[in-house]
Amino acid sequence: EPEVTQTPSHQVTQMGQEVILRCVPISNHLYFYWYRQILGQKVEFLVSFYNNEISEKSEIFDDQFSVERPDGSNFTLKIRSTKLEDSAMYFCASSVREEGSGELFFGEGSRLTVL
Amino acid sequence: GENVEQHPSTLSVQEGDSAVIKCTYSDSASNYFPWYKQELGKGPQLIIDIRSNVGEKKDQRIAVTLNKTAKHFSLHITETQPEDSAVYFCAASIRGNEKLTFGTGTRLTIIP
Numbered sequence: 520e521p522e523v524t525q526t527p528s529h530q531v532t533q534m535g536q537e538v539i540l541r542c543v544p545i546s547n548h549l550y551f552y553w554y555r556q557i558l559g560q561k562v563e564f565l566v567s568f569y570n571n572e573i574s575e576k577s578e579i580f581d582d583q584f585s586v587e588r589p590d591g592s593n594f595t596l597k598i599r600s601t602k603l604e605d606s607a608m609y610f611c612a613s614s615v616r617e618e619g620s621g622e623l624f625f626g627e628g629s630r631l632t633v634l
Numbered sequence: 635g636e637n638v639e640q641h642p643s644t645l646s647v648q649e650g651d652s653a654v655i656k657c658t659y660s661d662s663a664s665n666y667f668p669w670y671k672q673e674l675g676k677g678p679q680l681i682i683d684i685r686s687n688v689g690e691k692k693d694q695r696i697a698v699t700l701n702k703t704a705k706h707f708s709l710h711i712t713e714t715q716p717e718d719s720a721v722y723f724c725a726a727s728i729r730g731n732e733k734l735t736f737g738t739g740t741r742l743t744i745i746p
Contacts, residue, residue, distance in 0.1 A: 523677070554734075562678065562723060562736040575733050610677050623668070623734070625677030 521545040523626035525611050531632045532601055540596045540629045542611030551594045552612040552623070553586065555579070562610065568594065601633045636661040638726050640737030647714050648745050655740045657724035658706040664726040667700060667707045668734070672721045681722075682709070711742075719744045 524543045532538050544551050553565040566576040568586055583599045594613075598605055608628040615622075637660040647653045659667075665686035670678035684691045684698045684707065691698050695714075700707040711718055724737040 561738045562725075562734075564733045564735070567732055577733070612677075622680050625670075625679065627675065627677050 521624075523611055523613055523624050525609075525626035525629045527629055528627070529630040529632070531634065534603060534633055535600050538598045538601055538605075538631060540598075540609050540611075540631070542594045542596070542613075542626060543592050544594055544611065544613030545624055546592070548613035548615050548624070550574075550614045551586075551588070552614075553596045554610045554612060554625075555607040556610065556628075557607045565596075565609075598631075601631075603633050606631055606633045636664055636726055636728070636735040638724060638735050638737040640724050640740060642740060643738065644741045644743070646743045646745055649714055649716060651714055653709075653711045653714055653718070653742055653744075655709045655722055655724070655742070656706060657708070657726075657737050658704075659726040659735075660705070661726070661728065662702075662705065663728045664735075666727045666730050667698070668725050669696075669698060669709050670723045670725065670736075672723065672739075674720075678723055714744045716744050716746055718742060 526541045551568040554562050556562045564577050566580045566586055567574045585597045587595050608630050610628045611626045612623050638657055640657045668683035669681050671681045672678045682693050682696050682698050684700050695712045697710040721739045721741050723739050725734040727734045
């Protein structure tokens with residue numbers, strides 16, 4: 520069964536450091552997303568990406584965040600200068616289409632711990 | 635923006651009994667309401683969804699109902715089994731998978 524894969528599964532970093540989280544969406548999917556979940560809290564939308572550009576972003580997704588699809592398979596989330604409050608589980612997701620029967624598939628997440 | 639409230643936060647049910655989880659949303663423009671199941675150490679997995687032109691949808695032991703007037707929707711699991719134990723999230727959006735707003739989650743425990 521096709522799946523969304525994320526690396527690393529867990530990253531520990533010092534405050535102020537840059538972090539790149541990587542995702543390989545399902546191969547025929549066209550829409551890509553990042554969500555995050557702070558421990559014990561709800562899953563929050565960060566950004567959606569289609570046709571090599573951001574289609575929607577939340578207030579959380581400020582100038583410290585960026586996304587990129589550097590090749591035909593990877594989809595990355597970069598946090599330029601991490602803050603303590605960036606500690607969370609980051610989920611990548613992808614779908615064939617935005618609406619209709621386009622089920623959203625999530626990866627297993629990358630846990631980011633900022634010290 | 636959209637706000638989704640979910641209740642209860644925890645729910646324990648005897649195996650074989652039914653479980654009901656309820657969500658309310660604030661934005662009347664929302665028209666897509668998926669439910670996700672999250673098992674320990676895994677990402678959320680879609681289990682059922684409903685669109686605003688439908689009042690009820692069923693898939694085997696799982697059903698979802700939507701009341702647009704009251705702006706609430708519910709997940710019903712019948713004949714619960716131990717493998718139903720997980721955290722369940724409701725969500726809402728104005729446009730499909732774009733910018734889903736999630737509820738706070740319900741930890742469902744099925745007691746054998």
